[in-house]
Amino acid sequence: MTVLLATSSDWPVGEPGAPALDAALAERGIDARWAVWDDGTVDWDSADLVAVRSTWDYMARPTAFLDWARSLEPSRLLNGADVFAWNVDKDYLTRLSGVPVVPTLTADDRAGLADAVRRFGRTVVKPRVGAGGAGVIVVDDPDDERLGQDVVDHPALPTARGPWIAQPLVESVRTVGETSVFVLDGVAVSQVDKVPGKDEIRVHEHYGGESAPVALSPELAELASAAIVAAGGFTGRPLDYGRVDLLHHEGRWCVSELEVTEPGLYLDVLPANAGAFADLVAARLDTPDGR
Structure with missing residues (x-):
């Protein structure tokens, strides 16, 4: 079975820690390779499955990115173009119901x-x-x-x-930081805690932020799983994968963002995510319509 992992020209061999995912897919007998999403020479129809991974240049050309996703056979694209369409616009935070969300x-x-x-x-x-x-x-x-x-x-x-x-x-981002929980195939599998750099609120590495894997909190696993279920209501079907970013606001944990288009798996600090994502891919290859 052939899988194409969609990436950007800035990351032609995949996201940080990509060798762990490459190895996990190979161990499951899956022929996978990285392909740049806007490379016109790629035969996307030749793949049994397409997984969007590190297409992190899409925000400069969201319309082109969504047009590309819509050109693919829906049953062979994890999560799907209709999911990407609502997720690329953070307006979804004003419509997400059933879980606490940072006021937006x-x-x-x-x-x-x-x-x-x-x-x-x-x-x-x-x-x-x-x-x-x-x-x-x-x-x-x-x-x-x-x-x-x-x-x-x-x-x-x-x-x-x-x-x-x-x-x-959310002032706690300066002290507690931000937490990300990875939900793959409906199951919360891991957690990363992130803190911002000095004089910053952004936890991203290029602004000085740092990330570290921690034991999965049952409370946050339950919240993240509920958020992914709630997000499935936007399209009327379960999501294949997602990363739920959480902040502690006014005495409780709240969703700050849902990353269900191209969430980094933090494979460089949490290589075990590679096996969990590879299991998801293998399951979809066995039952491509069984989301």
Whole structure:
């Protein structure tokens, strides 16, 4: 059976720690290789299954990325283009129900963002379509001149533009950090705790953040699994995989984001995720329509 692992030209041989996934798939008798999603020479129809992995340049061209995903046979694409369509726009956080979510407002312009700051006080503003922490700012003044402006804050990431979402700053991110729980084939399998770098709220490595695997918390496993089930309601079917990012806000854990398009598996710090993801791939190859 042949599997194509979709990546970007910046990561032609896969995400950090990719050799662990390569080995896990090979151990299960699966012929897998990495392919750049926008490489016109790739024969995607030749694959028995396509798994989107490190397509982390999609935020600069979300329409092209979604057009590519929709061109693939739905039964052979994990999660699916319809899942990606709602997930690439963080507006879904305003519609996710049944689990606690960090309060979220959307804004199309400076006036809308100013209203959000008046409501939340110290506010995190980020593009609705974005990844890697690009364009995230913290604002406590509704007259802040940065509101509604394009942001260029890292040379490896594209310019961050609106529309935006606004959320109250979850202060615990500076102390407790952010937690990610990986849910594969409906089962919470692992957890990574992340802390931001000095003077930052972003936990991403390119902003100085650090990540470490920890024992899976039963409480957070239950919450993450419930969040993935709730997200399945957007398309009316269970999700194949997801990473649930969580913050501790006002005395409880809340969903801050759902990564169900191209979530990094943190294979460089949690190589055991490779086996769990390979098991998911093997199960789908055995029963491609059995999601």
